Amino acid sequence: MQLRLYDTLTREKRVFTPLDPANVRMYVCGPTVYDFAHIGNARPVIVFDVLFRMLRHLYGEKHVTYVRNITDVDDKINDRAACDFPGLPLNEAIREVTEQTANQFHADVDALGCLRPTVEPRATDFVLPRADGKADMVTLIKQLIARGHAYEAGGEVLFNVQSMPDYGALSGRKLDEQLAGARVAVDAHKKNPADFVLWKLSSENEPGWESPWGRGRPGWHIECSAMSAAYLGNVFDIHGGGLDLIFPHHENEIAQSRCAHGTAAMANYWMHNGFLEVEGAKMSKSLGNFVTIRELLNDWPGEALRLNMLKTHYRSPIDWTLKSLEENKRAVDSWYDIIGDDTQATGGADEDVLSLLGDDLNTSGAITRLHAIAASRTRYSGQAQIDIKRTLKVSAILLGLLGKTKTEYVKTDPKAVAVNKDVVDALLADRTAARARKDFKESDRIRDELAAMGVVIKDSKEGTTWEIAR
Ligand SMILES: [Zn+2]
Incomplete structure (x- = not known):
């Protein structure tokens, strides 16, 4: 079967052809670990978990490398550390916050049925040159300066956007339009208002690393350029994340990686999941509709949350409502009633489910098909009916659903x-x-x-x- 994926960069659905079928490589931007993850954060984790499962199905479990980073250097983390652990030295306080939050995140997404990525690198391990020679941020920044794509000014190292003729291709933003909209003289030290930070100096109260440009810390974008290169090489197959990351984060990742390595591409497919709203409104703490994964898991089994997420195609916006959650909980319950405690996941997945998922992850179509498979069992009896139930289970596992027995599910x-x-x-x-x-x-x-x-x-x-x- 064919896998076709929508690529944000070329704005078309294309047949997926890996650079190396023996090692299919995917990078997805992971969480910034300073607080409980909210349900919007769960969307890319679940969506790219389905893609990871499909790639493993198509190329074999040992032939897919999935990297999802943990951002553990960020000003929001510093604020949280100072607030929650005022008695501790800054580095220890930061470690406390990031360890605790990363553990919470893992517990949450495990409960949502997501497989762990192959590697989960932490940004702070990739700031300075490494003993193992893997890519790091300081070396990348040095390369960008050496190639004339970056410069030092006003206590920062900045990427020079005008040094890259096709800067803005992913988001479709033209540099002149950005200039016209930019406020004048906000950043007098920049050659161009759109130039972005690769490195900035740290005060004594901020985390910092000794670098050729003084004690400082990296900008956000450079970490993904370093960690993707470290594990996936300078050019790899798929880069994913939420729609909100297209600009500036992914645009700037592309600029950094391509200009540092002199390549025509960073990744061959750029995939973005749509936004999530709660009960028809943008989620915000002030509206009181800010829902963490943890809160939802207190009331709902992870599989009901996952099904609720996958009912909508990943590129469409989701309206997360209690009503649809209740419906999807009933669907998961009914499927588990059908498959019971049969642990045998033998036989192949349903061909229609496979081809629907192969069409740019049409999860909603695949779920409709799962309902049809479940309903069809009543037309059979004996072994034929057992086989139908097993097909339902094996096919649902591609979506990260029905991987348990009914007894195990009820416990969750x-x-x-x-x-x-x-x-x-x-x-x-x-x-x-x-x-x-x-x-x-x-x-x-x-x-x-x-x-x-x-x-x-x-x-x-x-x-x-x-x-x-x-
Ligand atoms: Zn990233």
Whole structure:
């Protein structure tokens, strides 16, 4: 089958052809770790996880390298560190904030069913030249200066946008238009108002590294140019991220990487996911509709959140609503009721699901097809019906769904666990009554029903106790 992907740079859907099928290479901009991730942050993580799964399916698990960075140097992190850990030296306080937040992020996206990327480099490990010789930010900046693409001014090293004839190609912004819109004399030290920071000096209260330009810290964009080159080479296959990153972040990544390495491209496919709104409004703390992944996971199983995300094509905007979340939770519940605890994911994925996903990740089409597969099982019986259920499971796993057994799923469903207490107590009372009248068939049936809910019961002389199985 063919994989076709929409490329933001050429503005067309093209057949995906990797530079090297034995090592397909993808880079996605990761989180800045200073606070809980919100549901909008989850969108690129889930979308590119589906692409990662498709690439692994097509080229083999060992033949795909997926790099997603962790931005652990940023002024927002410094502010948070000073605020949360006022007693600690700055470097230790920063480490506390970034470690804690990175761990939270991992727990969140694991619960959303996302595979870990092949490598997750941290920006602070790539500022200075490295013992292993992998690309680093200081060396890249030196190369840009040596090639006439960057200059030192006013305590900064700046990228000279006019040194690159096709700067602005990704976002479609022309330099003259940017100039016309720029406020005059904001940055008098810049040759061009659009020139952006590669390196800036740090005060004593800011994190810093010794460099040829003094003790300072990198600009945001240069870290992705360094870390992608470190693991994927100077030119690689796919670069992804949210629509909001096209300008300035990705535009500037392209400028840095191409000009430092003298290449015609940084990545061959640039992919961007659309925006996410909550209940019809842009998410913001002041509107009170700012939802973290963690808060949602307190109320919903990760798979319901994931299905809710994938119901919309990744390039379209999503309106995240409670109503659609409830619908999608019911869909996941019903699928798990169908596949039950069968752990055998044998047989191939459904051809239609594959070709829909191969068409620029048409996840909504694939989900519609999964519903049709689920409905078709009633036309079969015996082994044929078991096969249909397995096809449903194997196909859904391509979307990162239905990878568990029903019992495991129920355990991750906060609603089921919350409801369980009353239901469990009532079932236990029924079971005690059944045992008293020696109806062991019924008492066993109730025990199985509880087991399916993830509840383990223990009988003893003192009576019956129960717990959620782990
Ligand atoms: Zn980036």
